Amino acid sequence: NAGVMQNPRHLVRRRGQEARLRCSPMKGHSHVYWYRQLPEEGLKFMVYLQKENIIDESGMPKERFSAEFPKEGPSILRIQQVVRGDSAAYFCASSHIPTTGANVLTFGAGSRLTVL
């Protein structure tokens, strides 16, 4: 079991370009979470998805950010027209069932986005 796989590990974009971050959950996990960590800060929840459904996107910026978790393939976090403030580490986590207090989220190693 390879764990939660994120790619790319590092991504450099110029302002105005698009960034696509991918996350393959652990085998058998159908719940995916995206978090953002700004430099020197904690993790901020962005979005929670199940296969083909967005369950909670209360942490997603209203514009330029979108996420999907298709029936086949990895979950994708897409940032359009990136700005310098989008520079951060983006972490994906997955679980077998919702985190009801007895289930552990398994995190990927993160994708570090740098916007020039």
Added chain:
Amino acid sequence: SQELEQSPQSLIVQEGKNLTINCTSSKTLYGLYWYKQKYGEGLIFLMMLQKGGEEKSHEKITAKLDEKKQQSSLHITASQPSHAGIYLCGAVNNAGNMLTFGGGTRLMVKP
């Protein structure tokens, strides 16, 4: 929304010393998770606490959840350089569908 405050925000200790990190919640905790993040890497699960008064240990790390379930502490005994990193507490929300994290405590252990 639930907010978690961690203290201290950063900590430098001499190798071999004990230390404690605190996590205080604005609301009752339904599940409290401790994770460790090595600098520049992902999060590693340490422990999860659910019951008031619960205490768990793993190697030299002990975590407790107070009786009122609004505060947790993480205690490291005889710290080593390998303990260095960022310690994050996370709380399950009411709906049970996501974790909210504290701001983290950055620990450095001087050899």
